Structure formats: structure tokens, C-alpha cells
Amino acid sequence: MELVMKMPDLSTTDSAIKLVRWLVQPGQSVQRGQSLCEIETDKAASEVESIATGVLKEFRAQPGDLVVVGQELAIFETETPPSPAPSAVPGPVKGPGLFARNRAAVPAPGPTPAPAPAIVLSQAQQTLGRRLQASKQNIPHFYLQASASAEPMIRRRDAASPKPLWEAFFVFAIGKVLKDFERIRWRLNGEGVIAAPTSDIGVAVDARGDLFVAAIAAAPGASVEEISDEIRARAREIQEGAGEARGLRPAAITITNLGASSVESFAAIINPPEVAILAVGKIGPVPVVQDGRVAVQQRVALTLSADHRVINGKYAADFLGAIIREIESV
Amino acid sequence: MPAPTPYEKSFVLSLYERMALIREFEERVKYLFLEGVMPGTIHQCQGQEATATGVCASLNPDDWITSTFRGHGHALAKGLTAQELLDELFGARTGCCKGKGGSMHVGNMKKGMVPGIAIVAGGIPLAAGMALAFKMRGAPQVVACFFGDGAVAEGAFHEGVNMAALWNLPVLFVCENNLYGASTHVSKVMKDTRISRRASYYGFDGRTVDGNDVLAVYEAARQAVAECRAGQGPALLELLTYRRTGHSRRDTCGYQPKDEREAWFSRDPLDRFAAVLTQRGDISQAELDQVKSGVEQQITDAVAKARTAPLAGPEELLQDLFAPSA
Numbered sequence: 255m256e257l258v259m260k261m262p263d264l265s266t267t268d269s270a271i272k273l274v275r276w277l278v279q280p281g282q283s284v285q286r287g288q289s290l291c292e293i294e295t296d297k298a299a300s301e302v303e304s305i306a307t308g309v310l311k312e313f314r315a316q317p318g319d320l321v322v323v324g325q326e327l328a329i330f331e332t333e334t335p336p337s338p339a340p341s342a343v344p345g346p347v348k349g350p351g352l353f354a355r356n357r358a359a360v361p362a363p364g365p366t367p368a369p370a371p372a373i374v375l376s377q378a379q380q381t382l383g384r385r386l387q388a389s390k391q392n393i394p395h396f397y398l399q400a401s402a403s404a405e406p407m408i409r410r411r412d413a414a415s416p417k418p419l420w421e422a423f424f425v426f427a428i429g430k431v432l433k434d435f436e437r438i439r440w441r442l443n444g445e446g447v448i449a450a451p452t453s454d455i456g457v458a459v460d461a462r463g464d465l466f467v468a469a470i471a472a473a474p475g476a477s478v479e480e481i482s483d484e485i486r487a488r489a490r491e492i493q494e495g496a497g498e499a500r501g502l503r504p505a506a507i508t509i510t511n512l513g514a515s516s517v518e519s520f521a522a523i524i525n526p527p528e529v530a531i532l533a534v535g536k537i538g539p540v541p542v543v544q545d546g547r548v549a550v551q552q553r554v555a556l557t558l559s560a561d562h563r564v565i566n567g568k569y570a571a572d573f574l575g576a577i578i579r580e581i582e583s584v
Numbered sequence: 585m586p587a588p589t590p591y592e593k594s595f596v597l598s599l600y601e602r603m604a605l606i607r608e609f610e611e612r613v614k615y616l617f618l619e620g621v622m623p624g625t626i627h628q629c630q631g632q633e634a635t636a637t638g639v640c641a642s643l644n645p646d647d648w649i650t651s652t653f654r655g656h657g658h659a660l661a662k663g664l665t666a667q668e669l670l671d672e673l674f675g676a677r678t679g680c681c682k683g684k685g686g687s688m689h690v691g692n693m694k695k696g697m698v699p700g701i702a703i704v705a706g707g708i709p710l711a712a713g714m715a716l717a718f719k720m721r722g723a724p725q726v727v728a729c730f731f732g733d734g735a736v737a738e739g740a741f742h743e744g745v746n747m748a749a750l751w752n753l754p755v756l757f758v759c760e761n762n763l764y765g766a767s768t769h770v771s772k773v774m775k776d777t778r779i780s781r782r783a784s785y786y787g788f789d790g791r792t793v794d795g796n797d798v799l800a801v802y803e804a805a806r807q808a809v810a811e812c813r814a815g816q817g818p819a820l821l822e823l824l825t826y827r828r829t830g831h832s833r834r835d836t837c838g839y840q841p842k843d844e845r846e847a848w849f850s851r852d853p854l855d856r857f858a859a860v861l862t863q864r865g866d867i868s869q870a871e872l873d874q875v876k877s878g879v880e881q882q883i884t885d886a887v888a889k890a891r892t893a894p895l896a897g898p899e900e901l902l903q904d905l906f907a908p909s910a
Contacts, residue, residue, distance in 0.1 A: 259619075260619075260620050262617060262618045262619075262620060263617070263620065263623070263834075264833075264834050265834070266625075266834050286615070298834075298835075298836075298838075299838075300834075300835075300836035300838070301836055302618075303618060305615055305618045305619050323620075324620055
């Protein structure tokens, strides 16, 4: 017999459910309880289990689709029916009904909730968008621009194998100076502030176009190489879509690096509830004056965005200066 | 060569049947939810069948239990039928709470189960109050109060346990320690994770027991219930167990590490008990299979009936909310 599986009620906030990818293919045999597909709601990434044992005949939704609860997901060819059908014909239900039996009486939503946008943003992008819009609208950002000599970093990196990520140097530098700049870890709380519950340093990670922040623990005394390994491991978890890795983990401050994309310098939007973010540009040769003579030096542009409700200019400048001193002495 | 067990065959088979019934009930409810037939969220106890079954087997029919939002297993172990539970989950007026309780509040006052209290630790002071009533009436009854590891950090735990200890009340506090309060591991919320030790701070005895060994649970509970009945209560049992499903139906358990899951799955209470039973010599695998197919049929029939059971109507909304005035 043919059996239609519909999207279960897996969304805690009634948000639409995005089908991320199928874990089985048409023609394949599946067991009841086997994971059929990955889904994403505004709260969590999870998997949908098959209600049937049989052969998957056909998909009724495609990766990227936004699916509502009760919408058809897949068709199975199966020998055993799922849960037994009602044992008798129910009598007429009087008055407005309750619960699922009555929900079934409501016409099922069509395959496309209209009007459907041509391209649906991922749940992660929608959440990020809301947060950053609130940040940009509500936080009085100010921006400090400076640059640091990248030559000690380059020497250190060239001497290592495998070569550490550039981000690791900045996590290392911030990790060393953060204890002297407690305000960077402050979070606005009503009329006062509280300390962030963590000293982790966030690193922005791209996963198929979506932006996630990997919280890097950077244990005291950890080397640049160890930090680099940690960033790689966390980025891999995020890119592989591990639910927990993508979850919102607080960090004290975030680093975002577009240097690999040839961006000279840029100003980033603060990732709330953090109060600062460091934007790292590309490393390149620039003329500098040394001892009254012009020389060529590899330098990196840094822009610190800070929340003026919590941090003032002098404090942010001292913080940026301390980072630069660490970067120039790695 | 295992020592011959002192239990009657009919007794151990009844324990096995009860555990199999709980597992089958929970699995079937899970699929009813996934099929879109069962509404709402559901907190399930697959993997924890031995705690409810072992404790309730040590109680008399007129003893009481209090339960939590994860109460299906407690209810079946206390003697509620699969039919009255399924009817309740479907919102039918034939349900154990006339369709107004739902999954998080199953219970039946005629069978010694106060409808589940979904507030974490909410049942603990209530159980202390019930036990005080037994003591004041001179009734030889005991209340077994089920709660999870997450309840231990609640103020209500301290209040209820302290009072029960102070007045030697006949309460068996049963902590089903499944390692996670929702998604948070016990080690993240308590410095001393050996929960049974808390009893000594209040001046009575606590024990930690393998909660996936139904006979170990039964023995520990039997002894504790006897002490409570003799006026030497309360007692605290910490039963170490593990849930095979998410905290609720929308939780896919991503926080349980794979190796931890596998280690606990290898200690599954049903599989372990089946192995114990078939080693006795007087119970065959075929008999166990027969028990399983019996509970499968029982649940199949109950589901079919529950799906057409009459729903509670709006005119019943305000009925049965308060005790009749004296």
C-alpha cells in the first residue's frame, strides 16, 4: 500500500520548517525510526524519523523548501500500515472540536504556502538578520582604525607546519590582553553591566553562505598552533552542520577576518550581547617611514567596533593598542 | 552459574510484562506523534522502564505515587491501563483525567496516582503533605514520590525533603537520575552529583541503585517502603538510568554523546532483564516473545479505540476542577 508521510509538528514556535537535505534516496528501503531528512527550525537543527518500513517512492519536498506542519514530505510503498486506523466510524462531533482529530478536518495546507518568496532565506540567516538589524539600530557603534606590522606573524607562520590560521594570531593576542580590559567582557544589563559568562573568543565562520560564530576557548598558555587547531575543529563541526556547534554559544568578543578576500579594511557590526568586534583586513606591503627613511613593510589593517554605551574611546584605543603590541611581538 | 533467584516465575514475568508494556506504549505514542495523529508535545521514558516498574511493584494498591511531566511509565506501573492513558492523550472524556490532563498530567486518584505535576520538583512538597496526612490519620500508607535529577536543585526539594525528615514521614523519594535536566548534564548544575548523599544532610538514609536493573530497584524500594511503613521514613533512592529519547518529542538529543548513548543502550533495562529471565531455566525466550506480542496487541487495540473515543466537550471545561464542598 502507498503511505504518505507528512511533516511532524517539530517546531516549538510554530515557525516554518526548512528541509535541509534528504538522508535517503527514492527507491531505497527504509526502516521505521530511520532518519529521513535533516530539518531546521528557528530553534534547532534536527532530523525527521520515518514512520514507515518500506520503500521510499518519491519526495514531496526538496532541500531548501520551507515546509509547514502537516505538509506532505514523502510517499512510501509499504506492506504494513502505520498505527491502526480508528476502530469504528466516529459519530458526528458536536461543536467546535479540539486536538488533532479535528485538526485533520481542517483542509490541509497546499504544497506551497502562498505567496512564497522566490528564494527562502535559511533559518540561520533569518535569525542572524534580526539580531544584526537590532544591533545596528540600537547600539551606538564607533569605530577605531589602526594597523599593525604583520612581519612577526608572517615569520612565525612560515616557520610552522601546518601553517596556523591567521585568525589564530588574533585570538591569541586578544586572549593575552583580555584580562587587563575587563570592560570588553561587560554586557549591558538594564542600567548596569554584568560580566560575560565566558572568556571564549568568537571567530566568524562561513558555512555555505550562512554566518556562524565559533566560540574558541583558547586555554591560558595555549599556543597559536593549538588555537588554530581548535578553530579548525570548531569550523569543521559548523560546516558539517553539527547542531550543537551551530548553537548560540556566548563569546567575550568576536573576530571577523575578510583579509583572504582582499578586503583592505572594513567596519563590522557588533554581535550582541557583545560590546566589541575586531575586523581584520588583508595583509599587504605598504610604505612606512622608519628612522626617517621610507621602507616597505607587510602590514594588516584592524578596525575595532565598540558599543559607546559601555566603552569609551580612550579605553577602546588602549585595548586596540594592546592587541597591536601582542601581534607585533608574536 | 548464577544463583537461583528467589522470585516466583509469575512475579518476574509480571515485571517483564509491565516494562514491555511501557516500552511499547511509548514507542507507539512516538509514532502517533510523528504521523501527526497525536497532538502536543510528549515527554517519554524509553530506557527508564525499570525505575517505575521496580518501585511500583514494592507498593500496595492503596499506596500512592506522585509523578512528573514524564509520567506515562509511572502510570502504567501503578496500574493505570494503556486505554485510559491513550484516551487521555487524545483528549477523550474517557481518559484517566477525562481528557483535561493530557500527557503531562496523567493520573488516577482511584488507583493511587495523583495526576502528574509538571512543575519540576512540584510533587515533592505535595508528597510530604500526603505522608503527613497518612501519619495523622494513623493509616499505614506510603507515598513514593518520583522526580528527576533536575528537581534536586529546586527549592521545593529542600522544603519537602526537610519537612519529611523532620517528622519521619512515610515518603519514599525516588530520584530518577537520567543525567540530564532537559539538555543540561548534571555535572553542570551540581558540585556533588551523587544525589543519594543529600539524604544524610537531612538526617536520613539515601541509596544509589542501578536503575536499569528492575530487581535491584525492587529490592531497594521494598526495603525502603517497609521502613517508611514502620515509621522510620523517609528514604531516598537515587536510581541511575538513561533516557533513550529526547527530553520532549521535539528534542532530538543532540547533546547526548554517541559513546555515552551506546554505553547506556548496552545496559537497556528490558534486554538485561530478558537475559536474567532466560537464565533462570524456567522461562524460555518464546514465553518472553509471547509477552511482547501480547502487549503489542493490547496497545494496537487501545490505539484504535482511543482514536474514536468521545472528546471532552466545552461544557465539561469547568467540571471536576475542585473537590466537592463538605
